[in-house]
Amino acid sequence: GAVVSQHPSRVICKSGTSVKIECRSLDFQATTMFWYRQFPKKSLMLMATSNEGSKATYEQGVEKDKFLINHASLTLSTLTVTSAHPEDSSFYICSASLGGNTEAFFGQGTRLTVV
Amino acid sequence: GIQVEQSPPDLILQEGANSTLRCNFSDSVNNLQWFHQNPWGQLINLFYIPSGTKQNGRLSATTVATERYSLLYISSSQTTDSGVYFCAVVAGYALNFGKGTSLLVTP
Numbered sequence: 251g252a253v254v255s256q257h258p259s260r261v262i263c264k265s266g267t268s269v270k271i272e273c274r275s276l277d278f279q280a281t282t283m284f285w286y287r288q289f290p291k292k293s294l295m296l297m298a299t300s301n302e303g304s305k306a307t308y309e310q311g312v313e314k315d316k317f318l319i320n321h322a323s324l325t326l327s328t329l330t331v332t333s334a335h336p337e338d339s340s341f342y343i344c345s346a347s348l349g350g351n352t353e354a355f356f357g358q359g360t361r362l363t364v365v
Numbered sequence: 366g367i368q369v370e371q372s373p374p375d376l377i378l379q380e381g382a383n384s385t386l387r388c389n390f391s392d393s394v395n396n397l398q399w400f401h402q403n404p405w406g407q408l409i410n411l412f413y414i415p416s417g418t419k420q421n422g423r424l425s426a427t428t429v430a431t432e433r434y435s436l437l438y439i440s441s442s443q444t445t446d447s448g449v450y451f452c453a454v455v456a457g458y459a460l461n462f463g464k465g466t467s468l469l470v471t472p
Binding site for chain 2: 251286292295352353354358361
């Protein structure tokens, strides 16, 4: 199957700083990638759809100024958590597919801890 | 939006036992996938199965799209099968996840 790589896998940052998470499709081009958030022992919630060359589409309740998404190439999407606070601590995971309704593949996820 | 319900929420099995996990969804779907989330959080693709039946080793899955449900079968369970199993469906553009079934297989 297709490979999606996410980096870093774990990050600890101080409150007020910004953190960037990268999501790469290694062996295919992805015009669309998706960012999810997962709280402990909970399901995955879609945060936003990352569109190559255009603005991201955010789900209701997700602050677009806090969670900046940039999809500058067909193989890379980044999620920047700006002015992070302890309540932003969570597991963030990205996904991509070959397009349409084909099988989706996920990155390894990033565990963010804001102290 | 589409609702995805998984059952049971928790399951404890003894090694060697079989189990069936269920996923009900509230509307027609274009894609349905089953995942196993390992202890490190990574989602492992098990099946891409919008309809029909597939088998992969001790695992198999069946989706009856007309009746809006999917089943995941685990046979001869092993301790390494422990973890959370998610069903996810696409009704528009992105996967919508159920709440998962947390499986613990004991020796």
